[in-house]
Amino acid sequence: MALDRIDKLMLRLLQEDGRMSNADLAARVNxxxxxxxxxxxxxxxxxxIQTVRAVVNPQSVGLGAIAxxxxxxxxxxxxSFAKFETAILxxxxxxxxxxxxxxxxxxxxIRVADMADFSRLHGGVLIALxxxxxxxxxxxxxxxxDAAPLDF
Structure with a gap:
């Protein structure tokens, strides 16, 4: 089904705040x-909408580096593609x-704690894929x- 103006506005608002209550969302879209x-x-x-989830601060859980x-x-x-993709999943x-x-x-x-953490991952997992x-x-x-909301 095609998205109308209200659907698009609802999607934009929910991208900003997935915890918005139904009552608040209804008021915002009239x-x-x-x-x-x-x-x-x-x-x-x-x-x-595929899912609703929390965005966790990576540093707060010890995953401050990106490779x-x-x-x-x-x-x-x-x-070859299928074997690799199955392993990655x-x-x-x-x-x-x-x-x-x-x-x-x-x-x-890939998110890791630091370069040493990545080195272990690289040596033990990535090169063995x-x-x-x-x-x-x-x-x-x-x-x-990073992870910017979609603009449509």
Missing amino acids: VSPATCHRRTQRLFDDGH MVGVVLDRSTPE ALPMILDCHLVAGDFDYLLK PEVRQARTFFVMKEVK
């Missing part, structure tokens, strides 16, 4: 609470994994913009 609830449920049912890792596989075959420390065009096959975003020929690591020096 519909009744019952209508707002039905619309919110439809946004979930139609897949426009971006470009991975090149041995072969560019559907089987089992690793919770890998926040993002994207199949990309360019110098790498995949680009990974199936089909990996090369991994190039880039350490993030400063997060300028």
Whole structure:
């Protein structure tokens, strides 16, 4: 179903504050609470809202370093991609994994405590991933913009 002006406004507001009460959201978009609830449920049912979760401060849980890792596989075959992707899905420390065009096959975003923590991960896990020929690591020096809300 196509999104109308109210749906889009609801999505923008919920991106800003996923804990906003239904009553507050209804008031902000100028519909009744019952209508707002039905619309919110439809946004979930139609897949426009995938999930609601807390954004945890990484430093507060000891994960203050980010490594971006470009991975090149041995072969560019559907089987190689499937093996690698299955292995990646089992690793919770890998926040993002994207199949990309360019110098790498995949680009990974990994959160770790520090460089020593990454070194252990690299030596014990990353280089042992199936089909990996090369991994190039880039350490993030400063997060300028991360997990920004969608603009539509």
